[in-house]
Amino acid sequence: MNFTKPLLKYVLTTAVAVLLSYSSFAGGFPVRQGRLLLSPSVSYFFANKEWDSVGVKKPFPKDGKFQSIEFSLAAEYGISRRWAAVALVPYVINTFQQTGFKSTTTGFTDAETGLKYYLANINYQYYFSLQGTAITPMYTNKNLGYEAEGAEFKIAFAGSGEMGSKNFYFNVEDGIRRYFGASGPLQDRYTGTFGLTLDRNFKNQLSVAVGGFYTYSSYKFFNRLNPSATKNFAFNQVSLSYGHSFNHDISIFLTAGQFITGRNTGDGTSGQIGLAYRIGN
Numbered sequence: 001m002n003f004t005k006p007l008l009k010y011v012l013t014t015a016v017a018v019l020l021s022y023s024s025f026a027g028g029f030p031v032r033q034g035r036l037l038l039s040p041s042v043s044y045f046f047a048n049k050e051w052d053s054v055g056v057k058k059p060f061p062k063d064g065k066f067q068s069i070e071f072s073l074a075a076e077y078g079i080s081r082r083w084a085a086v087a088l089v090p091y092v093i094n095t096f097q098q099t100g101f102k103s104t105t106t107g108f109t110d111a112e113t114g115l116k117y118y119l120a121n122i123n124y125q126y127y128f129s130l131q132g133t134a135i136t137p138m139y140t141n142k143n144l145g146y147e148a149e150g151a152e153f154k155i156a157f158a159g160s161g162e163m164g165s166k167n168f169y170f171n172v173e174d175g176i177r178r179y180f181g182a183s184g185p186l187q188d189r190y191t192g193t194f195g196l197t198l199d200r201n202f203k204n205q206l207s208v209a210v211g212g213f214y215t216y217s218s219y220k221f222f223n224r225l226n227p228s229a230t231k232n233f234a235f236n237q238v239s240l241s242y243g244h245s246f247n248h249d250i251s252i253f254l255t256a257g258q259f260i261t262g263r264n265t266g267d268g269t270s271g272q273i274g275l276a277y278r279i280g281n
Helices: 004-020
Strands: 036-047 050-051 057-058 065-078 083-098 102-106 110-122 124-135 148-163 164-180 184-197 206-216 233-245 250-263 269-281
Touching: 050 250, 110 148, 124 164
Parallel strands: none
Antiparallel strands: 036 065, 036 269, 050 057, 065 083, 083 102, 083 110, 110 124, 124 148, 148 164, 164 184, 184 206, 206 233, 233 250, 250 269
């Protein structure tokens, strides 16, 4: 199946979709009315060092190690030219071990459901969007999350263009999230992605991203059994991703990431493999 220039918007949308499937799915790029994007993915996270409360990095006590395998399914459906519905369902296997101790926790974590509104565009090349998301816990084990409902408001700016013989795309977004439970944290999540298509048929893409969390709460304890359940922490990370589009409807993406700074969190290395399926026109 040959690739044509109009397919570029789909390729860029699915690229951002998989790269950001943990929180926002397709970012600022619009999804056509009646079209469904599905992205199943598997992620791996590992840490054997931590940043303390003042940002000093050191090994976990007693040769400790934390690893997490996450299976997730993200979806985005174009309701109209302006509106889209989004959803994310993750399932994790978390393991923490140190000398003389090992703990494994499995289960669904927080489901995310929301609506996205495409606020404006510039020449159908640059897009602005707003998104509201509800966070619903799907577990009772406190080691899987905050055990609290929450909400998030996000803004995104995305676009594409040409750079010499290559096509580029970018997505920048920031979301403010609040969990409503006792000592519920307030989070600021940001991501910036820049990518290039590597061939004229738009089959191959390479992208880099910078992102991070800044989370604030009166509860300061660092939960080594599950760092994602810690309520007061911060980190910044960089990632590199390669994507390949098999045809108009199916793409695969491989991503590697590394934390570069942190506070009250593990020093994490991550990898992800994700697929993107387009259903509809």
